[in-house]
Amino acid sequence: MTKSIPLKLRDINASQLVLGCMRLGGGWDQTPITAEHIKEGHEALDAALEIGINMFDHAxxxxxxxxxQVFGEVLKERPGLREQILIQSKCGIRFGDEVNPHRFDFSESHILNSVDGILERLGTEYIDFLLLHRPDPLVEPEEVASAIHKLKASGKVRYFGVSNMSQGQIRLLQAYSDEPFIVNQLEMSLKKIGFVETGVHVNQEAAKNNVFPEGTIEHCRLENIQLQSWGPLAQGVYSGRSLEEESETVVKTAALVQKLAEEKNTTPESIVLAWLMTHPAGIQPVIGTINAKRILACKDASTLRLTREEWYTLYISSRGVNMP
Known part of the structure; x- marks a missing residue:
């Protein structure tokens, strides 16, 4: 039997960078959105479009x-834009309240209800990608498969993926679903280097301190699952944030990033992203800022690639010790 090849994001014409929209809308509370929030959304969208970003990440x-809700208001004021961009959202995390605890929920009913809420807030009839946000220990893969089938059949979701999952968790879900999972979003950056360390530390004692799931990068590469990185700019620690309370390792790595940026006539943000994107897994960074200036500072990342020596120099600096 011939194995089907999952669809790749590049076949869907997705940009190499994604704008993460987590900070739109102000605080994590019940205060209503304002005209200033919508203005901020327009400015972030303009900056993203200017540097070629056509994919936007939500949850x-x-x-x-x-x-x-803010993004939906922005789309409402820009007729025709919806069909020119790709929208990704996530579900599965439920906050605690007076009665229930903070928990993860991959039940069929919660997934279906979550998508209806996402569509209502965004003011769209469909989203391009739905990711299951964090692994639910009580997951029944048959329920997930049923929800996915209904969402696909109804046209509410075009493609599916996961976030923060190991290869085993992906394989379990995939075994029950006819729809391929084509995205896995994980925390990866020049500061969060566990995804590299896992491979480097095979048969090394240092492996015991690494929580990144072994084999996940390789599984995603073999199955054409797009690896997305959340937190790829490492909260700005290498691109201008105060280093007053940071370790010597971080300070030295930030200096190296700045040096490379000057040598290549680009920005520290682009260097940090290029370090991720130079990896042969084809990592797609989800930049989490909505500051227009910082978004524009990422413009060279899609075309910039580091040499093997430059890549290793930054990696070794970030890890703080020499290679084994």
Missing amino acids: DIYTKGKAE
Whole structure:
């Protein structure tokens, strides 16, 4: 039997960078969105489009749903834009309240209800991608498969993926679903280097301190699952944030990033992203800022690639010790 090849994001014409919209809408509370929030959304969208970004990342929980609501208002004021961009959202995290605890929920009913809420807030009839946000220990893969089948059949979701999952968790879900999972979003950056360390530390004692799931990068590469990185700019620690309370390792790495940026006539943000994107897994960074200036500072990342020596120099600096 011939194995089907999952669809790749590049076949869907997705940009190499994604704008993460987690900070739209103000605080994580119940205060209503304002005209200033919508203005901020327009400015972030303009900056993203200017540097070629056409994919936007959401989650039903971001600022308690207000991030999607703001984005929906922006789309409402820009007729025709919806069909020119790709929208990704996530579900599965449920906040605690007076009665229930903070929990993860991959039940069929919660997934279906979450998508209806996402569509309502965004003011759209469909989203391009739905990711299951964090692994639910009580997951029944048959329920997930049923929800996915209904969402696909109804046209509410075009493609599916996961976030923060290991290869085993993906394989379990995939075994029950006819729809391929084509995205896995994980925390990866020049500061969060566990995704590299896992491979480097095979048969090394240092492996015991690494929580990144072994084999996940390789599984995603073999199955054509797009690896997305959340937190790829490492909260700005290498691109201008105060280093007053940071370790010597971080300070030295930030200096190296700045040096490379000057040598290549680009920005520290682009260097940090290029370090991720130079990896042969084809990592797609989800930049989490909505500051227009910082978004524009990422413009060279899609075309910039580091040499093997430059890549290793930054990696070794970030890890703080020499290679084994």
